[in-house]
Amino acid sequence: MARMKFYCDPERCIECNACVTACKNENEVPWGVNRRRVVTINDGDEGERSLSVACMHCSDAPCATVCPVDCFYTTQDGVVLHDKDICIGCGYCFYACPFGAPQFPEDGAFATRGKMDKCTFCAGGPEADNSSEEHRKYGSNRLAEGKLPLCAEMCSTKALLAGDSDTISEIYRKRIINRSASVMARGVSYRDASFRAPYSAASKSSAKE
Amino acid sequence: MYRVSNLSQAGLGLKTGVLLWLLWLLLLPLETVADTKQPKGMPSTMVLNPAAELWRDVRQRDMPISGTTQVKGVDSGVLINANGDKWRKFRMQQLIPIGGFLLLGILVGLAVFYMVRGKVKIVGGESDRKLPRYTSYERLIHWFMASIFLFLAITGLIILFGRPLLIPIFGKEIFSIIASASKEGHNLMGPLFMVALILVFVKFVRRNIYQKGDMSWLLRGGGIIGKKHVPSNFFNMGEKSMFWMLVLVGSVIVVSGLVLIFPVFGQSREWMELAHVGHAIGAILMIGVILGHIYIGSIGMEGAIDGMTTGYCDLNWAKEHHDLWATQMEKRGEAIANEEVNRFSDPDTNEYLGRELREADK
Amino acid sequence: MIAQFIDGPLWIFSLSVFLIGVTWRIVTILMAGNRKDLATPRGSASAGAIRTVFTRSVYERSAATRGRLLLVAGYLFHIGLFVLLFFAQPHIDFIAERITGLSWTAIPHWAFILSAELAFLGLLLLWIHRLLSPVTRMLSDLDDHLGSLLVFLVMLTGCLALAQSFESLRLIHLLLAELLLIYFPFSKLMHTFTFILSRGYTGATMGRKGVNA
Numbered sequence: 001m002a003r004m005k006f007y008c009d010p011e012r013c014i015e016c017n018a019c020v021t022a023c024k025n026e027n028e029v030p031w032g033v034n035r036r037r038v039v040t041i042n043d044g045d046e047g048e049r050s051l052s053v054a055c056m057h058c059s060d061a062p063c064a065t066v067c068p069v070d071c072f073y074t075t076q077d078g079v080v081l082h083d084k085d086i087c088i089g090c091g092y093c094f095y096a097c098p099f100g101a102p103q104f105p106e107d108g109a110f111a112t113r114g115k116m117d118k119c120t121f122c123a124g125g126p127e128a129d130n131s132s133e134e135h136r137k138y139g140s141n142r143l144a145e146g147k148l149p150l151c152a153e154m155c156s157t158k159a160l161l162a163g164d165s166d167t168i169s170e171i172y173r174k175r176i177i178n179r180s181a182s183v184m185a186r187g188v189s190y191r192d193a194s195f196r197a198p199y200s201a202a203s204k205s206s207a208k209e
Numbered sequence: 210m211y212r213v214s215n216l217s218q219a220g221l222g223l224k225t226g227v228l229l230w231l232l233w234l235l236l237l238p239l240e241t242v243a244d245t246k247q248p249k250g251m252p253s254t255m256v257l258n259p260a261a262e263l264w265r266d267v268r269q270r271d272m273p274i275s276g277t278t279q280v281k282g283v284d285s286g287v288l289i290n291a292n293g294d295k296w297r298k299f300r301m302q303q304l305i306p307i308g309g310f311l312l313l314g315i316l317v318g319l320a321v322f323y324m325v326r327g328k329v330k331i332v333g334g335e336s337d338r339k340l341p342r343y344t345s346y347e348r349l350i351h352w353f354m355a356s357i358f359l360f361l362a363i364t365g366l367i368i369l370f371g372r373p374l375l376i377p378i379f380g381k382e383i384f385s386i387i388a389s390a391s392k393e394g395h396n397l398m399g400p401l402f403m404v405a406l407i408l409v410f411v412k413f414v415r416r417n418i419y420q421k422g423d424m425s426w427l428l429r430g431g432g433i434i435g436k437k438h439v440p441s442n443f444f445n446m447g448e449k450s451m452f453w454m455l456v457l458v459g460s461v462i463v464v465s466g467l468v469l470i471f472p473v474f475g476q477s478r479e480w481m482e483l484a485h486v487g488h489a490i491g492a493i494l495m496i497g498v499i500l501g502h503i504y505i506g507s508i509g510m511e512g513a514i515d516g517m518t519t520g521y522c523d524l525n526w527a528k529e530h531h532d533l534w535a536t537q538m539e540k541r542g543e544a545i546a547n548e549e550v551n552r553f554s555d556p557d558t559n560e561y562l563g564r565e566l567r568e569a570d571k
Numbered sequence: 572m573i574a575q576f577i578d579g580p581l582w583i584f585s586l587s588v589f590l591i592g593v594t595w596r597i598v599t600i601l602m603a604g605n606r607k608d609l610a611t612p613r614g615s616a617s618a619g620a621i622r623t624v625f626t627r628s629v630y631e632r633s634a635a636t637r638g639r640l641l642l643v644a645g646y647l648f649h650i651g652l653f654v655l656l657f658f659a660q661p662h663i664d665f666i667a668e669r670i671t672g673l674s675w676t677a678i679p680h681w682a683f684i685l686s687a688e689l690a691f692l693g694l695l696l697l698w699i700h701r702l703l704s705p706v707t708r709m710l711s712d713l714d715d716h717l718g719s720l721l722v723f724l725v726m727l728t729g730c731l732a733l734a735q736s737f738e739s740l741r742l743i744h745l746l747l748a749e750l751l752l753i754y755f756p757f758s759k760l761m762h763t764f765t766f767i768l769s770r771g772y773t774g775a776t777m778g779r780k781g782v783n784a
């Protein structure tokens with residue numbers, strides 16, 4: 001069985017936010033929720049880097065561990081999904097998630113936040129594949145149609161990769177090889193071989209909180 | 210490791226000769242590769258993937274770092290929530306097991322204590338007179354707080370221990386309904402506990418300031434061990450300590466609870482996680498202490514609950530447990546005959562009702 | 572099966588019992604009539620009646636000294652219950668869908684919860700006081716406690732169903748509300764409507780005498 005993964009290549013991401021828009025549109029996510037977001041570190045400085053982040057579909061997902069009603073489950077494709085019929089909207093997954101993936105549609109006083117929403121790897125939910133019920137709660141189920149998540153498919157620089165982890169790591173490995181090849185060919189260091197100004201700790205001072 | 214694979218695979222796209230040369234390079238120890246390169250004036254390939262530095266920053270190994278993003282939201286610029294894992298470990302590995310066994314231990318301890326010590330009887334037997342102990346206002350705010358506390362404790366424990374204890378019994382679907390009801394009820398009733406806490410604090414604080422004699426009560430174990438009773442004031446040292454625990458821990462619970470149910474002030478996840486930790490530890494502590502309080506007030510001691518239900522306590526009970534207060538009250542002639550107290554329940558002779566109301570006014 | 576019964580026939584039945592019962596009780600009170608007052612009127616009876624209905628909503632000063640907390644609790648409970656019953660979004664939706672077909676502006680969700688909290692605060696304090704104080708304990712009969720209990724349970728189940736995503740929680744709330752509606756006309760809960768009549772009667776009598784009641 002495939003083991004689905006996302007990977008975002010910071011050397012390629014150009015912070016166009018197309019993945020964010022594509023996700024919002026494809027899954028018709030509620031207002032206020034962005035299942036995917038692009039974060040730029042050292043924005044505006046030499047050597048800035050951007051990363052597109054969403055649920056990373058952890059193998060041992062912290063959200064699933066802390067959920068008091070045990071509403072998370074991992075599909076056979078390794079996608080971490082949650083059952084909105086069981087979710088009580090307590091917010092614990094939001095505290096535990098390393099990536100800030102689970103979010104609440106509302107942010108009201110008295111903790112009225114509705115049921116948690118998160119990236120589904122475009123794999124819908126526990127309902128029947130591509131049923132209207134599934135679409136209303138979770139958005140598209142592209143995986144059932146044999147397609148990959150739209151965010152990755154839309155990515156113009158192919159910075160964001162989605163798919164079977166074997167394939168993803170193979171693609172990324174080849175990229176690293178090519179970058180290393182330019183090290184060899186041009187006789188410069190890896191750092192200098194990059195087309196972009198290297199990310200360095202020196203420019204970090206401006207990014208500090 | 211990284212270096213080796215880079216070098217070996219870099220050759221794949223080149224000509225076979227280069228490939229063979231690289232394969233040969235592979236056979237050499239790494240130092241030799243570097244050594245052979247340096248004299249030719251080539252830059253060192255010792256520089257690792259610069260992304261390593263980026264990933265270290267993203268992971269927030271050295272310092273908290275926040276980026277910029279188009280997505281508006283709490284902590285949306287933070288790539289890795291560094292404290293989430295600590296919080297998860299606290300909840301799953303410490304709070305649930307330790308808290309659970311602590312509460313269970315207290316219950317078992319109380320049961321064992323009850324079997325060993327039995328009910329603390331009024332040694333002198335019930336007397337024929339009673340002392341007014343709590344006014345109806347005091348009883349009102351006590352039971353108000355008690356009902357709110359019980360509801361919050363039960364719903365909170367359902368949310369905390371429901372997954373290991375209740376899901377195996379009810380299944381996920383039904384437990385989800387119970388948990389949702391608990392969560393909504395807990396959030397709604399929570400602020401009322403704050404009101405109750407303030408009312409109780411204002412009313413009882415003066416009698417709970419530590420006085421002379423409290424220390425000796427503590428040193429003599431409160432009289433719960435052995436048959437000898439230890440003199441104390443209106444509240445004894447144990448009750449006073451419970452009051453201050455209630456006030457201090459209760460404040461922590463209230464404040465952290467407010468942080469959790471008002472996620473509208475842009476507080477970050479760190480604050481919420483911290484608030485949850487304080488809320489949980491405080492609540493477990495408080496439930497444990499209140500279990501003891503309920504025990505001593507119900508099956509643990511004869512005559513202890515009367516003050517809170519009827520407002521009057523037995524004179525002998527008062528003398529045995531709150532000696533200093535009882536003697537003072539008796540001297541002032543506050544002791545009332547049992548029949549007169551009982552007449553309160555008789556509508557025909559209710560001349561004392563007016564007195565009860567006057568006391569409530571104070 | 573049970574769900575359909577609660578949502579359908581029982582709802583219609585309880586609403587009918589409530590409407591017919593309340594109407595019947597108010598009509599019988601009105602039909603009882605007044606004794607003819609032959610004295611020369613010194614003021615307007617109707618003006619006095621209307622005035623008193625409103626002025627009596629403000630507390631009597633001498634009563635305020637006796638337990639200020641309970642006085643506040645009384646206001647909190649009644650105002651809170653009124654607000655959450657008629658201005659909360661889910662209730663407006665329900666009323667619009669099942670009864671009137673008309674909806675009106677709802678208060679925000681936080682205000683709904685706040686009013687529920689204040690109503691709970693008031694109800695709990697008043698009910699516990701009713702149980703504890705010898706005076707009110709003696710004055711209270713089963714009807715008082717049953718009425719308090721039903722109102723409390725309806726409020727509690729409503730609070731538990733706040734997530735609005737579990738059908739069974741909604742049905743429990745609805746079932747208890749239906750029981751309350753059925754019980755309503757036969758109980759002291761009728762004061763919701765009859766307070767107008769009693770205040771009006773006093774006000775009219777006093778108004779006719781030219782006294783400000």
